[in-house]
Amino acid sequence: MPGKAKSAATMICLGASEIMMGKTSELGPVDPQIVIEENNELKCFSLYNIVKSYKSVFNRAVNSKGNLQPYLQQLSYYDAREIEEYISMCS
Numbered sequence: 001m002p003g004k005a006k007s008a009a010t011m012i013c014l015g016a017s018e019i020m021m022g023k024t025s026e027l028g029p030v031d032p033q034i035v036i037e038e039n040n041e042l043k044c045f046s047l048y049n050i051v052k053s054y055k056s057v058f059n060r061a062v063n064s065k066g067n068l069q070p071y072l073q074q075l076s077y078y079d080a081r082e083i084e085e086y087i088s089m090c091s
Contacts, residue, residue, distance in 0.1 A: 009027075009028075010027045010028055010029070010030055011030060013027060031046050031047070031048055032046075032047045032048075032086075032089045032090060033045065033046060033047065034047055034050070034086075047086040047089055047090050048090050050078075050083070050086055051083060051086050051087055051090060054075075054078050054083050057071055057074045057075055057078075058071075058075065061075065
């Protein structure tokens, strides 16, 4: 959209010594993305959403009073080291 700088464009602006914007211009949030291959198809995911979904499943597992197996199965799709790296990238 004209007049808007989102994500990568915002990062470029932050490296400038001067930014000229009109009254209706805006800078958007920085949301790091990652490309993952699934079933021979490349998919782009928001790191924020990956971390948010991991934390949601983890918290449901911690607060579960019953069978943990469904949560453990879901958590097996995540690599805790990668999640920590994603958290540092989103901070």
